[in-house]
Amino acid sequence: MLREQCGPYVIAASACRLPGLKWQPRLTITRLASPQTLSKSQAFPGLSPAFDTSKAATQFALELGRQLTRERSSRLTV
DSSP states (O other): OEEEEETTEEEEEEEEEETTTEEEEEEEEEEOOOSSSOOEEEEETTOOOOBSSHHHHHHHHHHHHHHHHHHTOTTOOO
16 A cells, blocks of 8 residues: 655555456545544545556556646545
8 A cells, every 4th residue: 555645635545456366446535634624535446447466556546646636636525
């Protein structure tokens, strides 16, 4: 698992083994608590594509998390 803080968010990226020796990216983004707001997390289940290694899948999830937080994507609801 990789964790990285991007502004008011913490990105947690990992991988889950699928049947057939493939790896699926896993991503959770948490908005840190502030004096005005509570901490809140959002998971992104079912990410694709499947990767041959857990490292590649985890790196994909981390890059996606960075992109979502940088762009303040509408997919990011926390």
